[in-house]
Amino acid sequence: DVVGLDGAWVNDFAKQGAIADLSALMTEHDYDDSQLASQVEVDGSTYMVPAVNFVYPLYTNDALLADAGVDAPPSNRTEFADAARAITEAGDAAGTAMPLSLETPSGVQNQVMSWLWASGGSMLKDGKPDLTNDGVTETIEYFDDLYQDGVFAPGAFTMKEQDMVEEFTNGRVGMMVDSLAHLTMIRESNPDLKFSISALPAEDGYDGKRGIPYASWGLGVSESSDHKEEAWKLFEFLMSEDANAELASMAKAFPGNVASVPDFVEDDELMSQAFDIYQAGYPANEFTGLPVAEDLMRQMNEQFQAMLEGDITVDDMLETTQESWSAEF
Template identity: 25%
Template sequence: MSKSFRNSLLGAVIISASLVPHAFAETTLNALFMAQAAYSEDDVRAMTEAFQKANPDIKVNLEFVPYEGLHDKTVLAQGSGGGYDIVLFDVIWPAEYAENKVLVDVSSRVTDEMKKGVLPGAWTTVEYNGAYYGMPWILDTKYLFYNKKILKEAGIDAPPKTWDELTADAKIIKDKGLLETPIAWSWAQAEAAICDYTTLVSAYGGDFLKDGKPDFQNGGGLDALKYMVSSYESGLTNPNSKEFLEEDVRSVFQNGEAAFALNWTYMYNLANDPKESKVAGDVGVVPAPGVEGKSTVSAVNGSMGLGIPTASKHPDEAWKYIVYMTSQTVQNQYAKLSLPIWASSYSDPAVTAGQEELIAAAKEGLAAMYPRPTTPRYQELSAALQQGIQEALLGQASPEDALKAAADNSGL
């Protein structure tokens, strides 16, 4: 073979190779998500596939874990020198993550358009000491769900507006033999119980901390736990609530075994789906009740954000993915299990159609969201409180003693 022919053949191979589309994505991102509540796994996969189609040079590997595994997975991966490029994080973690440099400060990447368009309360999800550690993605609080059919059969004209009314209504339902235990809660020894407790703390006007020290053992914090214990001991609350997480509550409510349930946004459309639920069409939702003389509604900030771990080697591509996932277009398209972070979405018929009752409840509930304490030692505080709540429910300690012990063991 002549030298000139060999060179021309080599040139042809190089040119033809350059015309062949890339067989593999240039950048692979690893993303950690939650396998329960809010957006479904199918939703997240569909969003991600659309992103990859629009960005063929980026591939996203998705991993889903139960909420209880999110925090530790994120921190352990960081310690091993990488693993994730995008992580879902709870509103309670930015303080710890910022102090320990787990997440990238993305303040310089957040545009004015984002700042103006996103609901102000949503930014609290990702903010710590004036910096942003991600984009808010799931805007959520707990609502009071009720079974319209059961309330009608009991002669109850409207859902309760106070927690005392809820107790009275549940007693009417029980006394009429409609349900043995009309109320379902998420009171397992997990963060779910803290969210229910926080909702009640907000109703009773309590404080978690005062001057950086625990204060939940006093005032409204103590009243909140007393209400939980009273509801449990009265026989109006499903006794298995002490082991329930949110999905257990949804299952019980959807089976028609609860007249009242506290749960996140996602339950509304699932419980109204005839393929999923025995009570479809009878599901009502209102903001969680208040306490006479103290509050009109109650709510916990259960929002979550998407952030970039500092160990990520692809922060630019990760941010591109986060911007897509949190965009108004995508959020409006998937607004049935999680409501958008964008203010103008709530006047968009594509978002509100078919869930007007939920949107009405959201306008009140989201405006009243009460934060769990902002502290780098939140995990210790939460664990101590979870134990205290469980001991009080089981009658192993009085509410006073349980909360005093939790305060002593909180690490603060």
């Protein structure tokens, strides 16, 4: 009746008629959707609501930054590039890491396109691929420059997210963009590691709201349910202010209700800082709700790797990806 969803599945399930149109249910029950932090839509209708969100801030190793002469976590792209180079040149650690495994291509979403969203940019126009716009082009060029400067940890093309986290935890990487879900694991694995959390660096001069990459536990309703009234009551309860705050507290995640405040933000300084970042920006992940989302990441990843290797230009990479993506829409 009520189903747990990942954003990458939503388009396929909606097109199959497997999950119900939540917009219609909200209208039917006179539900105020302004209380929801985000919604995942297909063809203009909501099919999934993120109940709790795991955001992806920037993690920075305090000691490595200090040894490299960097006073504070970077807040824009120039500061990040300068810090990555300084860390790489100062010792044995890499400035940053980029998990680009084709087996799990979510690095394209979490560690690459997230920088576009952090500056208010978009890879879509009217719900269709728009990969050759200036924002996307500049983001890809930025990472190409960083890669050519040698600031990434070795093995980027086969690295998975958990490999990146291990490198950071063991002090071999100075900065990474990663899920807040790994915070407890990092602390337990290396209690002596001193690190900070901050918002993703934005384009130099950008002063708007920053998109915050996130993964979520999503809620939907089965289209075949014989109990939609009861399903709606559970949905409404889970997304209510108090229940959603409790759910977020149990998950060590951030709530899907904009008025909810999880209890751990009062007891944990880093989580409190992360919650401030979350409230100051907006959840951003344009892959949620797209058709064959994981395959779209893999298609871009293949072209991205070829571009980093110098086999194709940035423009070629984006034009080829635009063409392959458009065939899926």
